[in-house]
Amino acid sequence: MSGTCIQHATFPVPVFGITWPDSGEFNQQLETVILREQKADPGIVRSNVDSWHSSDKLLLGQEQWQIALRKRIKEVLTPAIVGKAVEGQELFDGWSVYGWANVNPSGGSNRPHVHPDSIWSGVYYVSDCSAIDGGDIIFSDSACIPVPKHASGQSFREFRIKPEAGQMLLFPSTLIHRVDPHQSSTPRISVAFNLSHESWELASAPWVDWKSFLWMHLPEFASKCTRWKQNALSAVGVKRASTAAPL
Numbered sequence: 207m208s209g210t211c212i213q214h215a216t217f218p219v220p221v222f223g224i225t226w227p228d229s230g231e232f233n234q235q236l237e238t239v240i241l242r243e244q245k246a247d248p249g250i251v252r253s254n255v256d257s258w259h260s261s262d263k264l265l266l267g268q269e270q271w272q273i274a275l276r277k278r279i280k281e282v283l284t285p286a287i288v289g290k291a292v293e294g295q296e297l298f299d300g301w302s303v304y305g306w307a308n309v310n311p312s313g314g315s316n317r318p319h320v321h322p323d324s325i326w327s328g329v330y331y332v333s334d335c336s337a338i339d340g341g342d343i344i345f346s347d348s349a350c351i352p353v354p355k356h357a358s359g360q361s362f363r364e365f366r367i368k369p370e371a372g373q374m375l376l377f378p379s380t381l382i383h384r385v386d387p388h389q390s391s392t393p394r395i396s397v398a399f400n401l402s403h404e405s406w407e408l409a410s411a412p413w414v415d416w417k418s419f420l421w422m423h424l425p426e427f428a429s430k431c432t433r434w435k436q437n438a439l440s441a442v443g444v445k446r447a448s449t450a451a452p453l
């Protein structure tokens with residue numbers, strides 16, 4: 207008599223997505239704001255390669271487009287919260303968010319990275335890459351589950367999404383992802399964000415190889431340096447503006 211093999215549902219990695227139809231006018235407004243900001247600010251370097259990354263304060267404010275984006279973020283976050291009650295209560299309130307804009311011109315990309323110090327991360331696509339080569343967001347299997355070799359060279363360890371205008375994705379901040387080089391003269395514009403909640407557990411990112419390790423932990427180290435500096439400043443009575451807004 208043979209036994210029955212069952213598969214235990216252990217740690218599935220969820221990636222949520224919503225595409226809002228009729229986002230044309232909204233995206234046009236976002237594009238105008240972001241390209242104006244790009245002209246005024248040299249930006250910062252994180253995972254961006256030959257691309258522009260704004261400051262982390264993009265979602266901090268009460269402009270209509272900021273309120274509308276935060277509302278969309280709350281919408282895509284909702285299925286991540288449902289069913290995860292703590293002492294009988296699902297934690298829909300108490301989230302804080304900060305975000306930044308990305309502009310990838312032709313050839314621009316983003317290195318593999320995670321978003322340290324956050325719980326959930328996401329991205330909203332202002333421009334459309336559905337009809338062009340390149341610009342895909344690619345999630346990598348951090349759990350290193352054994353898979354057969356694919357004859358075409360395609361990897362089962364990667365999950366690829368072609369961005370559409372009006373689409374928002376949400377994924378665990380520890381999930382490694384990258385952006386393929388963009389291949390269009392029209393820039394690839396997106397808004398990325400990080401979500402935190404003090405009652406949600408902050409997971410440690412797995413270490414895949416030394417490059418990923420370095421890339422994952424350099425921002426964390428930089429973030430720690432910033433916090434040390436902020437603590438030192440607050441100790442002497444100097445207050446700095448936070449980049450996070452309540453969601």
Ligand SMILES: [Fe+2]
Pocket residue numbers: 319320321383398
């Ligand atoms: Fe990212």
